[in-house]
Amino acid sequence: RKEVEQDPGPFNVPEGATVAFNCTYSNSASQSFFWYRQDCRKEPKLLMSVYSSGNEDGRFTAQLNRASQYISLLIRDSKLSDSATYLCVVILKGGGADGLTFGKGTHLIIQP
Amino acid sequence: DVKVTQSSRYLVKRTGEKVFLECVQDMDHENMFWYRQDPGLGLRLIYFSYDVKMKEKGDIPEGYSVSREKKERFSLILESASTNQTSMYLCASSLSGGVRAFFGQGTRLTVV
Numbered sequence: 001r002k003e004v005e006q007d008p009g010p011f012n013v014p015e016g017a018t019v020a021f022n023c024t025y026s027n028s029a030s031q032s033f034f035w036y037r038q039d040c041r042k043e044p045k046l047l048m049s050v051y052s053s054g055n056e057d058g059r060f061t062a063q064l065n066r067a068s069q070y071i072s073l074l075i076r077d078s079k080l081s082d083s084a085t086y087l088c089v090v091i092l093k094g095g096g097a098d099g100l101t102f103g104k105g106t107h108l109i110i111q112p
Numbered sequence: 113d114v115k116v117t118q119s120s121r122y123l124v125k126r127t128g129e130k131v132f133l134e135c136v137q138d139m140d141h142e143n144m145f146w147y148r149q150d151p152g153l154g155l156r157l158i159y160f161s162y163d164v165k166m167k168e169k170g171d172i173p174e175g176y177s178v179s180r181e182k183k184e185r186f187s188l189i190l191e192s193a194s195t196n197q198t199s200m201y202l203c204a205s206s207l208s209g210g211v212r213a214f215f216g217q218g219t220r221l222t223v224v
Contacts (some may be wrong), residue, residue, distance in 0.1 A: 017140075034212055042203055043215035044155075087155070089213070100145065100206065100213055104154030 004090050008104035014111050016080055021106045023088030024070045032091040033071050037084045038105065047073075061081055073098055075108075083110045115139075118203050118216035125223050131190040133219050135203030142208045144186035146178060147169075148199040150217075155202065161186055162208065193223045 003026045013019045025033075033050035048055060050062040052073045060072040071088055085105040092101070119134035137144065142189060146158040147170075157170030159178040167178050179187045186205075190197055200220050206213040 031213065040220075041200075041220075043218045046212050049212070063199070091211075100143075100157075100160075100204075102147075102155040104152075 002103050003037055004088060004103040006086075006088055006106050008107060010107040010109050012109050012111055013078055015078060015080060018076045019022075019078055019108065020072060021072045021086065021108075022070050022072045023103050024068075025088075025090045025092075025101075026069065027090070027092060028069065029071075029092055030090045030093065034089040035062055035071070035073050035093075036087040036102075038087055039084050044102075047086070062072055077108045080110050080112060083108055115218040116203060116205050116214050118201075118219050120219050121217060123219055123221045125190075125193050125221065127194060127223055129190075129193045129223075131193045131221070131223075133188040133190075133201055133203075133221070135186045135188070135205075135216055136184050137186075137205040137214070138184065139205070139207075139214075140183065141205040141214075142183075143206045143213075144180065144190045145204040145206075145213065146176075146186065147202045147204065148172070148197075149202055150199050158188065193221075195223050197221065198223045 006023045036044040038044040039045045040104045052064045052065045054063045059076045063072045064108040085107050087105045088103040116137045144161045147155045159182040161167045177189045202218050203216040204213040
């Protein structure tokens with residue numbers, strides 16, 4: 001069965017620092033990739049899509065490396081409000097019950 | 113904005129009760145999902161539906177059933193609730209074709 005692996009953390013990072021974490025996936029047929037953010041006791045919400053060319057949204061940069069089968073998320077100038085769990089999501093081509101696979105999440109704590 | 117609505121935020125049920133969790137989405141999405149989320153275990157897929165009356169088992173279907181009589185509504189049924197079904201239940205929906213999923217706000221179910 002395909003898997004999506006993330007370091008669960010927690011990552012304890014001082015405010016203003018840059019933090020990066022990766023997510024590896026095992027199925028090379030994976031088609032689409034996303035990072036979701038989940039706050040405590042809330043539902044996951046889309047943070048950003050991930051493309052091979054990389055994409056940036058303000059302080060956040062996401063990258064896909066298809067050859068090595070991982071995606072990454074970089075957060076620059078981290079804020080206290082960035083504290084959350086970050087879930088990577090991989091969607092298989094063709095969808096189906098296996099189509100949407102979540103990593104277990106990386107817990108990030110930004111410290112003042 | 114896409115809206116995925118779960119019928120209850122918090123629910124307390126007794127062991128042996130039949131429990132219905134309802135999920136409604138307003139964007140004509142083909143795919144709908146039920147997950148449960150437990151600390152350290154991440155999101156685990158219970159059932160998936162890709163069309164009306166169509167369903168596929170996920171990773172942990174035992175003790176659960178689902179119903180999708182209308183495209184917008186996907187119900188999760190606990191036939192006889194047990195204490196090990198105490199969890200956060202999340203419903204999600206998406207279009208087919210490898211696109212992002214939208215989540216409901218979650219139902220925190222406690223079985224006593």
